[in-house]
Amino acid sequence: MRMTFSAPSMNESGPKVADLAGQLLIITPTEYKTGIKTIHGDAEAVEVSLVNLDTNKSYESVLFFNVALRSALKQKIGQKVLARIGQGTAKPGKSAPWILLDATTDAAALAKANAFLASTPTPTATAPAAAVPAANGTITPEVAALLAQLGATKA
Numbered sequence: 001m002r003m004t005f006s007a008p009s010m011n012e013s014g015p016k017v018a019d020l021a022g023q024l025l026i027i028t029p030t031e032y033k034t035g036i037k038t039i040h041g042d043a044e045a046v047e048v049s050l051v052n053l054d055t056n057k058s059y060e061s062v063l064f065f066n067v068a069l070r071s072a073l074k075q076k077i078g079q080k081v082l083a084r085i086g087q088g089t090a091k092p093g094k095s096a097p098w099i100l101l102d103a104t105t106d107a108a109a110l111a112k113a114n115a116f117l118a119s120t121p122t123p124t125a126t127a128p129a130a131a132v133p134a135a136n137g138t139i140t141p142e143v144a145a146l147l148a149q150l151g152a153t154k155a
Contacts, residue, residue, distance in 0.1 A: 014059045014061070014062040014063075015052070015057075015059060015062070017064065017066060017069070017085060017098045018098075020050075020052065020085045021085050021086065021087070021098075022084055022085070022086070023052050023053075023054045023055065023084060023085065024052070024053040024054050024082075024084055024103060024109050024112060024113070025050050025051065025052055025053065025081075025082070025083055025084065025085065026050065026051040026053065026080055026081070026082055026113055026116070026117075027048050027049075027050045027073065027080070027081040027082075027083060027100075028048060028049045028050070028078070028079070028080050028081070029046050029047070029048050029073040029074070029076050029077045029078070029079070029081070030047050030048060030049060030061075030077065030078070031046070031047045031077065032044070032045075032046055032047075032070075032074050032077060033045050033046070033047055033063070036063070036065075038065075043065055044065070044070060045063040045064055045065045045070065046063070046064045046069065046070050046073045046074060046077075047061055047062070047063055048062050048063075048064060048073065049061070049062070050062055051116065053109075053112050053113060053116055066097065066098045067097065068088065068097045068098060068099045068100075069085075069098055069099070069100065072099070072100045073100075080117075081100070082102075082103045082104050082109060082110070082113050083100040083101055083102060083103050084100075084101045084103055085098055085099070085100060085101070086098075086099055086100075086101040087099065
């Protein structure tokens with residue numbers, strides 16, 4: 001039996017970094033990837049989900065190969081980063097690198113990002129099967145906090 005295969009997507013449906021220049025973004029790095037096969041050989045990238053607050057478009061599984069973007073986002077896996085993409089200073093004979101410009105000190109940008117997050121439904125978590133009581137039979141503060149997040153009440 002013969003199977004048909006599709007090649008993996010490499011940002012075909014997502015934006016190019018240049019298209020995001022100057023835009024206010026909420027970037028959520030999801031994974032640091034190595035050994036990605038490209039026409040230039042193996043490469044590294046940070047996979048991100050991003051929301052362009054200026055265009056109200058969201059993108060999943062966007063790969064940033066750029067060294068400066070990778071470096072800035074590698075330590076932020078799982079966190080939300082509020083930034084604009086800009087260009088740094090070019091080295092002789094090279095193009096200016098794409099960099100992240102911190103938007104957390106801009107009150108208007110923070111307000112826009114917080115308004116977006118407040119209007120976005122949060123995924124609902126499934127409740128644990130049963131809370132494990134502490135040795136003395138009471139619920140620990142950590143379990144109580146988790147139950148409160150889930151909307152449960154103490155028994």
